[in-house]
Amino acid sequence: MESFKIRLAMKNLLWIQGLSCNGNTQSILNAENPQIYELFSKINLLYHPSLSVENNVLDIVEDIYRDRLSLDFLVVEGAITNNKNFHKIGDYSIGEIIEKLKNKARYIIAIGNCAVFGNIPSLYKENKDIKGLQFKFKEKEGFLPSDFKTSSGYPVINIPGCPSHPAWFTQTIITLYYEKPLILDKFNRPKELFMYLSHDGCIRNEYFEWKYEAEEFGHKEGCLFYNLGCRGPITHAPCNKILWNRVSSKTRAGMPCIGCTEYDFPLRENYFETKKNIGIPEEVPLGVSKRAYITISGVAKTLKNERVSKKLEETD
Amino acid sequence: MPRTAKKERKKLEIIKTACKLFAEQGYYNTTIPDIADALNMSVGNLYNYFNSKEELAKYIMQYSSKLLGEEIKKINEIDISTREKVFLLVKRFIEIAEENPELIDYFLRVFLSNREVFSEGCEGFLCVQEVVTEIMLFLEEGVRKGDLRNQDLFVAFVSIMGPLGGIVFLKGEGMLMKEPIEYADELAENIWRALKSD
Ligand code: SF4
Numbered sequence: 001m002e003s004f005k006i007r008l009a010m011k012n013l014l015w016i017q018g019l020s021c022n023g024n025t026q027s028i029l030n031a032e033n034p035q036i037y038e039l040f041s042k043i044n045l046l047y048h049p050s051l052s053v054e055n056n057v058l059d060i061v062e063d064i065y066r067d068r069l070s071l072d073f074l075v076v077e078g079a080i081t082n083n084k085n086f087h088k089i090g091d092y093s094i095g096e097i098i099e100k101l102k103n104k105a106r107y108i109i110a111i112g113n114c115a116v117f118g119n120i121p122s123l124y125k126e127n128k129d130i131k132g133l134q135f136k137f138k139e140k141e142g143f144l145p146s147d148f149k150t151s152s153g154y155p156v157i158n159i160p161g162c163p164s165h166p167a168w169f170t171q172t173i174i175t176l177y178y179e180k181p182l183i184l185d186k187f188n189r190p191k192e193l194f195m196y197l198s199h200d201g202c203i204r205n206e207y208f209e210w211k212y213e214a215e216e217f218g219h220k221e222g223c224l225f226y227n228l229g230c231r232g233p234i235t236h237a238p239c240n241k242i243l244w245n246r247v248s249s250k251t252r253a254g255m256p257c258i259g260c261t262e263y264d265f266p267l268r269e270n271y272f273e274t275k276k277n278i279g280i281p282e283e284v285p286l287g288v289s290k291r292a293y294i295t296i297s298g299v300a301k302t303l304k305n306e307r308v309s310k311k312l313e314e315t316d
Numbered sequence: 317m318p319r320t321a322k323k324e325r326k327k328l329e330i331i332k333t334a335c336k337l338f339a340e341q342g343y344y345n346t347t348i349p350d351i352a353d354a355l356n357m358s359v360g361n362l363y364n365y366f367n368s369k370e371e372l373a374k375y376i377m378q379y380s381s382k383l384l385g386e387e388i389k390k391i392n393e394i395d396i397s398t399r400e401k402v403f404l405l406v407k408r409f410i411e412i413a414e415e416n417p418e419l420i421d422y423f424l425r426v427f428l429s430n431r432e433v434f435s436e437g438c439e440g441f442l443c444v445q446e447v448v449t450e451i452m453l454f455l456e457e458g459v460r461k462g463d464l465r466n467q468d469l470f471v472a473f474v475s476i477m478g479p480l481g482g483i484v485f486l487k488g489e490g491m492l493m494k495e496p497i498e499y500a501d502e503l504a505e506n507i508w509r510a511l512k513s514d
């Protein structure tokens with residue numbers, strides 16, 4: 001009886017999926033500090049499509065809708081559509097489920113680039129009605145109106161990434177759990193996480209500064225910006241601050257950042273190639289004009305840094 | 317006149333005179349006292365402006381680069397077609413060369429001929445950064461718009477600067493039949509053809 005009371009007093013979380021590859025679920029299963037079971041010992045997990053065996057999601061949705069059950073956190077993974085040929089939960093489209101729950105949840109959290117921006121599912125030519133919760137790519141033309149807010153006063157809180165890092169999710173949930181304020185950026189991403197660029201903290205910064213460019217993947221030396229398409233200086237994500245599996249990141253391992261936390265992630269081509277015009281990158285690091293970029297690169301290249309031109313093992 | 321503006325004006329005077337002397341007598345045959353003499357200045361006073369002949373030599377390049385770079389920047393920022401920009405660029409370059417013949421002479425006879433003077437602090441594009449940057453920006457924009465061919469940067473760069481340098485050199489040698497500006501449109505047409513996308 002005692003434990004039942006505690007559970008009643010606990011905050012509830014419902015995780016639902018739209019058009020999704022399940023990637024964010026896979027990611028969250030790898031959460032550490034807190035681990036997923038630690039998180040859900042504090043928060044009552046009403047239902048998760050990959051974890052729940054006994055509970056029926058439609059009963060839970062109905063109970064929330066009829067105010068028989070409170071909903072603190074609605075977590076949505078995957079893009080949203082009203083077209084049942086593309087996605088169905090029972091007899092409902094994912095859009096209809098969101099409609100039922102949108103005014104019941106204290107917080108709605110979109111997890112992963114599909115729920116945030118529509119991402120790859122939004123490229124379907126056969127169905128134009130696939131969106132993120134509050135955005136479709138760059139535009140605030142998602143499934144929910146642009147001025148939509150939940151009862152907490154927040155819009156949909158966006159945690160993009162393809163997939164997102166488990167700590168981005170747990171950190172956000174814990175902040176909200178303790179009713180601490182969250183500052184959001186213009187894409188409604190928590191600033192605490194997304195004010196960093198994935199370039200920040202990359203161990204290749206020295207090569208970036210001196211314009212020593214890698215020609216191949218996987219080497220310890222060289223920056224991946226100029227030849228191999230690295231989006232680090234253009235992408236908001238703390239990938240080199242909060243490491244993946246606590247040990248590494250793409251760019252540390254010698255693979256370029258592919259910009260998967262940004263709205264235009266699926267809109268680009270040739271992910272492993274830097275688009276250049278006459279040898280000049282079409283897109284330059286954030287905050288810098290092309291004129292400034294060309295000037296500083298020219299100077300850096302001319303001045304040369306002995307250290308970066310050597311294999312790391314051969315440096316003094 | 318505020319002191320800094322006055323100082324800048326004096327520097328400009330020194331540059332013009334030094335340029336002329338360097339070009340006429342050669343860099344090594346021209347001394348700081350020669351330059352001071354020509355300016356009716358004391359040697360000590362001249363050193364208030366430049367610490368050494370080498371510093372003066374480099375400053376002249378930086379000054380010229382700024383002057384030309386700012387002009388190209390203006391052209392870059394005008395909303396006209398890429399082809400029109402090429403024509404305007406050629407015209408402005410020749411005008412500037414006509415207005416500042418001593419700078420051109422200096423570039424051809426000192427900067428290009430005494431590379432050792434410029435090997436530290438002026439190596440590569442360091443002292444001509446503004447011009448190079450603006451030309452690169454011009455080329456990048458042209459390619460991005462689809463007007464120019466996505467070719468090697470250095471090939472494109474010399475396709476612009478080569479003919480321009482050539483025509484002012486010929487003028488300096490007294491070889492041209494007409495005034496350089498009268499060749500502007502034909503030169504621009506050639507440069508445009510070397511760069512355009514189809
Ligand atoms: S590899 Fe990418 S993230 Fe790392 S320094 Fe270079 S540009 Fe920045």
